[in-house]
Amino acid sequence: MAGTYRWVPACLNQGSIPPGALRVGTDADGDEIYAGRAPHEGEIVPAKVIPNKNVCFISFCGEEILKDQFEVLVPTFFAWQFASNGELPPGAVNFGVTADGERLYYGRVTRDGLTTPGKIQPSHGCCYFPLDGGEQSSTEYECLVLI
Known part of the structure; x- marks a missing residue:
């Protein structure tokens, strides 16, 4: 898997993201959403x-x-595969980690015609995603996989 993707550091005051960044969804007003990760607690x-x-x-x-x-994902070969209840399809790539050492995976959920990315936490059986000022969850989601 080495060399098939990389994380590129970014911050809000830069006003742009790196070329080739992975687009993962669309916001309510049509703005593009890209895959990222950030440190927190x-x-x-x-x-x-x-x-x-x-x-x-x-x-x-x-x-x-x-x-x-934060960092932005710049991929080589990725695809989305449906999964549910904390399950991970073959090729799911580890994108983060909890303070307890549990691996987190990149997921996305489509709800009311909007697709937004989030984190799959297998032990919780769902994909959590930020939306409308809160954290939402879904037991059905797509998982980003390396192909």
């Missing part, structure tokens, strides 16, 4: 990056949290 958490709004959000302990320092 000893963890590395999957994030959604919306360059047009100059924001990066993670979902954590029931909240949608704005992050200034």
Whole structure:
């Protein structure tokens, strides 16, 4: 898997993301959402990056949290595969880790016609995602996999 993707440091005051960044969804007003990750309270958490709004959000302990320092995923060969109830399809790539050492995976959920990224936490049986100022969850999601 080495060399098939890389994490590129970014921050909100840069106003842009690296070329080739992985687009993972669309916000309610049509803005593009990109795959990211950010450190938070000893963890590395999957994030959604919306360059047009100059924001990066993670979902954590029931909240949608704005992050200034983050990394953006620049992939080579990725695809989305449906999964549910904390299951991971073959090729799921570890994108973060909890303070207790549990691996987190990049997921996305489509709800009411909107697709937004989040974190799959297998032990919780769901994908958490930041939306409308809070943390939402879904037991059905798509998982980002390396092909």
